[in-house]
Amino acid sequence: MKILLTGANGMVGQNVLAIASDYQHDFLSPSSSELNLLDAPSVHKYIDKHQPDMVVHAAGIVGGIQANMAKPVKFLVDNMLMGLNILTAANDAGVTRFLNLSSSCMYPRDAVNPLSEDLILKGELEPTNEGYALAKVTSTRLCEYICQENSIRLYKTIIPCNLYGRFDKFDPNHSHMIPAVIRKIDEAKRNNIAEIDIWGDGQARREFMYAEDLAEFIFYALDNFAAMPQNLNVGLGTDYTINEYYQAVSDVVGYTGEFKHDLSKPVGMRQKLIDDAKLKTFGWGYKTSLQAGIQKTYDFYLSEYCND
Template structure:
């Protein structure tokens, strides 16, 4: 297939392209200058010009709690505009297959874990990333509506758990937890800091999957797209506490200092574990263990960020 990949310069996009040579597909991977997803007209023109067989929408404004709380307007408006623009352009141009990447932050903050796919819009969202979640809910629902109106369309959504891995950002203000912790602990080791602070009590639980595993899933989904459910969680089906992630990173990095808890800081949802029952039925499971993934991510960090 000829596949248009949005967000090709992001972590997920770069992991997809890294293993793409192993598969018989042609990828269009425009930069944001070549395809401005916030400009509806240019999106429409690009899709009509290139006529892809399928679109994988992996673009987005992403970040951790700090970034979401600091810029809720940007996280809501730009993510929603990108989703609406690419989905409507695809539908109008007759693109029959669309894989939409959403997020487990769509699930209600008080929902009972593990979080199953039928919980979307069944309760109040987590306030610390509500804008991002609303944008993701909108794209997910739009895929459903397009399929309702036109049964020939296969517009489906995957809902990954939290991700980390190669090509991630290691910026403490904008990155997700594991890359931020890798940088924080590596710098603490190098400067011989005796202790590191953890936001909250560290008992909140999170599920993190190595991003290359998500890329592997996406190629599996391409081969089995008709059978794939409309909305599908993609994750591990198991989680760890924030404290356990810090400890795992410390062991990989070789940091021997102590941890202290800053109880004044927000922690987000207490738990966010996806229900992987449909994923198991679909026939796919993750491959990379936590310590292995952290080691690979740390190696990438050392090679890409610590060479100057």
């Protein structure tokens, strides 16, 4: 197939393209300057010109708690517009297949874990990333509505757990947790800092999957798309505490200092673990362990950010 991949320069997009040569598909991977997803007319024009067989929508404004809390307008508006524009343009142009990447943050904050796919819009969202979650809920629902109106359309959504891996950002203020922690702990080791602070009590639980595993799932989904559920969680089905992630990174980096908990800081949801029952039925499972994934991510960080 000729596949339009949005967000080709993001972490997920780069991981997809890194293994694309192993599969029989041709990818259109425009930069944001070539395809401005915030400009509806240009999105329609691009799709009309290139006529992709399928769209994989991986673009988005992403970040951790700090970034979401600092710029909720951007996280809501930009992500909402991107989703609406690309979905509407693809549908109008007659593109029959669309794989929408959503996020487990769109599940209700007080839902019982593990989080199953039927919990969408069944409760209040987590305030610390509500704008991003609202945008993701909208795109997910729009895929469902398009399929309801036209039985020829296969517009489906995957709901990954938290991600980390190669091509991630390692910015303490704007990146996801694991890459931020890798940089934080590596710098503490280099500067002989004896104590590192952790937001909250460190007991909140999170599920993080190595991003290359998600890329491999996407290719599995492309080959089995008709059989894939409308909405599908993609993750590990197991989680760890924030303290355990800090310790796992410390073990890989070789940091032997202490941790201090800052109880004045927000921690987000206490737990966010996806239900992987449908994923197992679909026939796919992750392969990269936490330690192996952190080691590969740390190696990438050292090669890309620490060459001085």
